[in-house]
Amino acid sequence: MLTNKVGDILNLSQEQLDAIGHTYGPALILAVPGAGKTTVLIHRTYNLIKNHKIDPSKILSITFSRASANDMKERFISCFPKEANLNVHFSTIHAFCYGLIREYAFINKIRYRLIEDGSNQLNKYNLLKQLYLKHNSDYITEEKLDTLLNEISYIKNMMFTVDEYLKDYKSDIDNLRTIYTEYENYKRKNRLLDFDDMLSISLEILRENKHLLNKYRNKYDFIQVDEGQDTSKIQMEIIKLIAYPKNNLFIVADDDQSIYGFRGAYPKGILNFKDDFKEGKLFFMERNYRSSKNIVSVCNKFIKSNKLRFEKNIFTDNDFAQPINIIKVNTLMDQYEYILESLKDTDLADTCILYRNNLSSVGLIEILERENIPFLIRDKKLRFFNHWVIQDIIDFMSFAQDTSNMEIYERIFYKKKGFISRRQINYAKTLNHNLSVFQRIKDFPGINSFYERNLNQLDLDFKKLSKLKPKDAISFIEYDLEYDQYLRDNSMKFGYTYDNLVTILYFLKMMAEKTNNLGQLISRLNHVKSICEKPPYKNKGVTLSTIHSAKGLEFERVYMIDLIDGEFPNYTSIEKFLTGNPNLMEEERRLFYVGMSRAKSELNLLTVKYINGRSVSPSRFLNELEKITNS
Secondary structure, eight states: OOOHHHHHHHTOOHHHHHHHTOOSSOEEEEEOTTSOHHHHHHHHHHHHHHTSOOOGGGEEEEESSHHHHHHHHHHHHHHOGGGTTSOOEEEEHHHHHHHHHHHHHHHTTOOOEEOOOTTSSSOHHHHHHHHHHHHHSSOOOHHHHHHHHHHHHHHHHTTOOHHHHHHHSOOSSTTHHHHHHHHHHHHHHHTEEOHHHHHHHHHHHHHHOHHHHHHHHHHOSEEEESSGGGOBHHHHHHHHHHHTTTOOEEEEEOGGGOOOGGGTBOTHHHHTHHHHOTTOEEEEEOBOSSSOHHHHHHHHHHHTTOSSSOOOOOBOOSOOOSOOEEEEESSHHHHHHHHHHHHTTSOGGGEEEEESSTTHHHHHHHHHHHTTOOEEESOOOOOGGGOHHHHHHHHHHHHHHOTTOHHHHHHHTTSSSSOOOHHHHHHHTTSOTTSOHHHHHHTSTTOOHHHHHHHHHHHHHHHHHHTSOHHHHHHIIIIISOHHHHHHHHTGGGTOOHHHHHHHHHHHHHHHTTOOSHHHHHHHHHHHHHHHHSOSSTTOSEEEEEHHHHTTOOEEEEEEOOOBTBBTTBHHHHHHHHTTOOHHHHHHHHHHHHHHTTEEEEEEEEEESEETTEEOOBOHHHHHHHHHHHO
16 A cells, blocks of 8 residues: 555545555446546556556556547656656557457458548448448438447447347337348458457457467556446456456446446446455545535435445535526527526636537537637537438428429428328329429329319418528428428437427527528538537637536536436436336436536536427426435
8 A cells, every 4th residue: 555655745645545556456446526537547557667566568558538548648647757658558448459459360361451431432331321221222311320330339349149139129220130240241251340340359359369368468467447337348358358367457437427328338347346356346436626515415415316336425625616506497599698698707618518419519509609609519420410300491492492393392292281192293203394393293183172272272382481581481391381290290200309300490490590591591501510510719618518528527617408308318218217227317317417527616507498489397307406405
């Protein structure tokens, strides 16, 4: 154990020193938010090298993002500049596995190709698009492609077969079994690797090649794992296999911050630590150095509602600051106006706005850009601008300008009021292309007077639509042409909630507000999209982020927005919870907890009563927090 004298020099607490002083055998360090886990990892590395004379090359520190690995290395060098030239390994799990595969490939004269780069013709995205088209006779949307990629990754990280997965989970992808099997077989036959293959093939190599297994076991005497709660089942299997039989395995984790279940994160691997390692040591780092007493106290009580966790008590020696603010407003615009007002005279660089879903950023970006408030976006991949709902609205408005355009009409004819059959569409395609689509359909043999009246009304509706400004046009499409009913009837079929789709329309209306025609609306969409992809503000603005992407960060003041039941927690977790399965609800609670614990002194939690004129309910988590703060 390190002495207090050393502790004073390093400015470390006794609980940090106890963890740093652990040398041999397995250990799990349970570190609450803001407890200084990276500090512990780099000081333990130094302690092994300096005080125990361990060869630096024998220590492997694994984390789960390149940014974290680089940060850890930079902080090690900053704290211990005299050791800057030592051969200390800070690596991601994927980089480690890729090195292993390359060594195996060299020995066996095999050439693998990585297919993660979307700019190459041969990549996993194109392969899966082709397979989806082949087996479903349809082009896959960007949203469904994301779902397919996530499901494949989940299967491999959880070490399932595709049949095991489909037995326990409902897939949103038609013919998933066939697509998955063909994708995996094609990669294996052609020596292709995606990121998940780096894990699965590494595990195969280690299990089947005793020479390489023993080489890596001898190469690393000490293995340290950062963010242990985010390890997947297969990642932990690889780590445990290399660590055995010495088992000098040092895992820093917080089961209360396990928020990547959708990627295959396996917190049970942490919860079962004492079952896997009977001789393992548990260390608790429960002091939070980041947040005020107000925030820490509420976070501590809030997370205790979860049952599948280690019992911990978070505390801090920091002072009280202002109470947690729960703000209830009527509309999304009221929410944005509250934020705009409270951002005045604040340090934007130390301010963060957090949300559960990336869609929430769209309204913020529109408002902040209008008001010339600089901002940074951590999640650049916004699906909003390419979403099929946006394309539908543009198609409706484009068709209103030219009702002879059958190509556009074929995309929207079944998404509005007034039933028209496919046979009528096909017949109309054979007639004069310069005539209105409605005029052509009226010539369909035997068409009755009811259909004629419908077609005349549609003709009038689209003429009226052609004269409306974009914001009014969207509402007209939504209600007068009954596109809203189409969304209501088909949302679940497309893997969305109705609320989610209506929110997309709300944000589109926001962007349309100061435009006069379709061309200006499209220009506005393209302008905001370009800002999202390349914000022009050079690291000096307010940070916008999903909670998932903000993990590990901290800010003086934090706003958590759109705290609506069904969004946060989401509908799926609520449904599962009501049928006796608490796992997803517990992960949603952990996510909320991670969001709150990003704040140092000011935490603002915002909810609304109405979205696009519809009543919504505040997050049930806010109801819990009100009881906590009032008790």
